[in-house]
Amino acid sequence: MRAAGIKDPANRRDFLAGRIALRGFTAGILGVRPGELTAAYSCPDCGTGPELDHGRPGYRLHGAPAGLILSLSRSRGWALLAAGGAREPEATVGIDLEHSSGVGFPGFDDVALTPAERQLLAAVPPDQATLWRTAAWARKEALLKAHGTGLRVNPASVDAFAEPTEGVVLVELDRVALGLPAGFVAALAVAG
Numbered sequence: 001m002r003a004a005g006i007k008d009p010a011n012r013r014d015f016l017a018g019r020i021a022l023r024g025f026t027a028g029i030l031g032v033r034p035g036e037l038t039a040a041y042s043c044p045d046c047g048t049g050p051e052l053d054h055g056r057p058g059y060r061l062h063g064a065p066a067g068l069i070l071s072l073s074r075s076r077g078w079a080l081l082a083a084g085g086a087r088e089p090e091a092t093v094g095i096d097l098e099h100s101s102g103v104g105f106p107g108f109d110d111v112a113l114t115p116a117e118r119q120l121l122a123a124v125p126p127d128q129a130t131l132w133r134t135a136a137w138a139r140k141e142a143l144l145k146a147h148g149t150g151l152r153v154n155p156a157s158v159d160a161f162a163e164p165t166e167g168v169v170l171v172e173l174d175r176v177a178l179g180l181p182a183g184f185v186a187a188l189a190v191a192g
């Protein structure tokens with residue numbers, strides 16, 4: 001169980017709260033009790049199954065796929081969840097929540113941004129640069145979650161602001177409408 005390996009109590013609490021919230025959210029949409037769902041996370045390297053403690057979130061209901069596409073992101077005590085009906089078998093969703101305090105470290109631009117993004121950033125007013133970086137990172141992670149790879153793919157190879165490929169929608173969500181404090185950026189990607 002992942003929670004047992006998380007040493008910091010606040011991080012462990014946030015991890016568990018996110019997992020409980022996602023299960024409750026999913027059960028609420030399906031109109032079932034949370035205990036009726038069996039976790040079925042999936043990882044490109046490790047496969048899927050009730051024992052898997054990482055990867056793309058998913059559930060089974062009474063032995064069959066629950067029929068929802070799901071995503072979760074946590075940041076600084078907040079969690080953001082996304083769900084959609086999986087009418088298309090290949091449809092996926094990725095959500096990401098980032099706080100501006102996470103992108104200010106030296107070297108961020110080198111490890112996180114494409115050459116085209118570094119050019120765009122050069123034209124951003126200095127007082128807006130941190131929020132721009134936060135948005136770029138949130139958009140990249142949302143996209144990488146929708147693709148199911150996470151950071152196995154080098155984020156500096158993913159264009160956050162480019163025209164998305166066909167069949168992919170990538171948007172920033174309204175922070176105020178979500179009830180999030182200043183400094184947060186939320187992004188949502190839907191593929192397929």
Ligand SMILES: CC(C)(COP(=O)(O)OP(=O)(O)OC[C@H]1O[C@@H](n2cnc3c(N)ncnc32)[C@H](O)[C@@H]1OP(=O)(O)O)[C@@H](O)C(=O)NCCC(=O)NCCS
Nearest residue numbers: 045054055056057072073074097141145148149150151152
């Ligand atoms: C996915 C990832 C980009 C998110 O990182 P983060 O910003 O620190 O965390 P967030 O809170 O925004 O998102 C975490 C959630 O992303 C989701 N997630 C993790 N891997 C995912 C994947 N491959 N595809 C889609 N969603 C994924 C899970 O719901 C996870 O929640 P959990 O902690 O309850 O399991 C990052 O965790 C990652 O790249 N993980 C894969 C790392 C890896 O390759 N590990 C080796 C495993 S074999």
